[in-house]
Amino acid sequence: MSVDAALARLQDLLGNAGLITSAPERQPYEHGPRYGAGQALCVARPANVAEAAELMRLCAAEKLRLIPQGANTGLVGAASPDSSGLQLILSMERIKGVIDIDPVDGVIQAWAGTRLSDLNQALAPHGLCFPIDLGADPSVGGMLAANTGGARLIRYGDVRHNTLGLQALLMQPPGELLKMGNRLHKNNTGPDWKQLFIGTAGSYGIVTQAVLRAHPLPRQRATALIVPSSLEAGLRLLQDAQAQFADFLTAFEGISRNALASVLRHLPQVSAPFDPLPDYALLVELSSSSAASEHFDLDKLFMAWLERHFDDAIVDAVVDKPETLWRLRHAISDSVKQEGKIVAFDISVSRSRMPAFRAEALALVERDFAGAEVFDFGHWGDGGVHFNLAIPPAQQPQFPPERIEALRTALYDLVAKPYQGSFSAEHGIGPFNQHYYQRYTQPEQRALAGRVQAVFDPHCLLGNTRFT
């Protein structure tokens, strides 16, 4: 079939509201928010699962490649078409809405195109939330495709941990609907197929709906910015906080002096929490869905803990309102962007090796990439490190693209090899970092991935991410 004939078939199938072909209207779907830019044949926006299934059958018959897309907020280019102009973007934005909420089960069932903010708006009247905490507003399908983490992973886990069931359309047999799991909290009846559709960028099938675990909304919260006497003391505090507060510990974030200074430079209305600024600070948050009472007041509990560690593991601390401290933390990314050209890292190491990794990474940059400035911060609770660098304008001539690539590779090599860490902690794999997947993944695992891909997508018609 010719391209024109295929477009005519798509027009018949999807109607005007379901098909975008003009270049200006395609544009917002063709560009990712950080990486990924190309040109699509068209954007297909099916209105329901039946239309999406029919679209997959058409693509299978005509060997047209589909790029699944949710809210287009992913950071590794997995939802962007290549530049061939031959790939279809399958946007799930019209297959949206909350299907059901059961507050006793603590679950919400929603279509793939539903936004995170819509889940939370629907859950709030029941005193519930979906506790994936991040700046963007992804769709349910996108969160599953990336296995989104966020700042409160230490308390709630990632999206995988909060998925009870899902449904997906397969490319083989084309358009077949697979129903996996449901709203049960305990169910052991064979392979847990839904796991293959989580964190795989839609390359095993198109998620159409999911049943997710909802959690009670917090009703009290206590936060402090802490200066540990050393990074090793910070680890002792983390371990003790987990033992003392169990899962009331909702965040344990690390902020370097450079990151803090950058925020203070670019948000002048924020005053310095410490003077002079410490080498490193920790933002610690407790929260509970239980209202404060005489027997259980998080502020008092937290103060007693801080006092116990003062003059030993803690040398200074600011106890303040959560909004104030999180504002500072959330301003880091945007502030650092104003320091120069950003080279961002979304990596993780085992928690016990965070201080050693940081020291070695800083030394590597100083030795081989002098002129690049490190503004690191991250999620100590789960080992996540945003080891972000900025190249100040004056230094940029010394950092052509190949030197930035060398910097990336040197840091990824350090984290993935001696530290056995992850080169993609929470953003997943897409065309942007697929060559690092190939560099660091065991060949046996890639061979297996190829054999399994032949089962799910024998003609490579789903997405631009290949795990082989």
Next chain:
Amino acid sequence: MSVDAALARLQDLLGNAGLITSAPERQPYEHGPRYGAGQALCVARPANVAEAAELMRLCAAEKLRLIPQGANTGLVGAASPDSSGLQLILSMERIKGVIDIDPVDGVIQAWAGTRLSDLNQALAPHGLCFPIDLGADPSVGGMLAANTGGARLIRYGDVRHNTLGLQALLMQPPGELLKMGNRLHKNNTGPDWKQLFIGTAGSYGIVTQAVLRAHPLPRQRATALIVPSSLEAGLRLLQDAQAQFADFLTAFEGISRNALASVLRHLPQVSAPFDPLPDYALLVELSSSSAASEHFDLDKLFMAWLERHFDDAIVDAVVDKPETLWRLRHAISDSVKQEGKIVAFDISVSRSRMPAFRAEALALVERDFAGAEVFDFGHWGDGGVHFNLAIPPAQQPQFPPERIEALRTALYDLVAKPYQGSFSAEHGIGPFNQHYYQRYTQPEQRALAGRVQAVFDPHCLLGNTRFT
């Protein structure tokens, strides 16, 4: 190769300590604790992963079927050979021991043959535990094969939720070692292959070692046996307890009047907690790894909660030591066994439908299977129901095997069809219940399972469980 030649090759490979061929010595490996009994060619007990890999290559070459076995504590016959005398039992009991504990990471790495009790013994000096709570003492490999749940799933999740990494030997290519994940809490670098080896009874490969999440040992605990004003009120209490206590809620168990009465009949030293016995009671437990303090005393917190619900959702309650109340709960299974011939069910429904399911299941038994007595109990926190029946001796002539099979099918049909529940909540799938897997699993899912099995085990040489 003849059977004798194969045995000679195995003898060369494994030595005397690694091979059991005599019938009396094979016998403990050939019989499961509840279902499963057969006759094996031999029991292979490799001393290390290299020997296990070589064994798999031999089996692949000679088309000998391997039945993986850990501590042989599973309840669905998945670790038992058939009666052909041609299958090899692959016992992992010699590939055991703790490899590493990292208290900062909160992880333990152990070989597959390590027992749950050995994990906990090694973790205790670090103030940690592996919180899978059950009567048996399975191996790490067995817990992964069954995705073990237990009585505290509401707090800690199942084994899948607590597995960070694992390694497994594949049958295709034979003896290849796949390393999946590690000790990272956050890592999104492609398909999470380890999920396919969890809950699949060893039919995708042989797990050799795992990295598991350890949790702080509890240091205070509060328990009560509660009589709810109705089962619906029980659900309201469950929902409120989750909101008020977050993850300090470690158990929320249901016990029917019959189950309680049976314990009192057969454990005469236990006195009745209520007189008369209520229709239904709930065992609720809070626990925390934080020591009691003036700001945080679980007993006081719990008492305040009980008082708040008294005369509304709660009509009576006994607050007692955890040991006392759990002794009563743990005695149910053995007490009910003395009431007659047991027909046990390990099922689950969504929590909000537990009261309706119970009423309908009781009515079904009364209408169609009068004479069978119901002694139900279960895990309200996760929707798990042990809807166990006993046929008293006087009634047994009216319950020949085909009527018991009809009873099983009627109850499984009720749970799996109108209630969309699970016919195997925590024991998994094995030859015992495989025909129910076929009855209740979507044909599309079974077809997919067949295609994926061809990738992992094209000649059906791993185990007796088939997901096709």
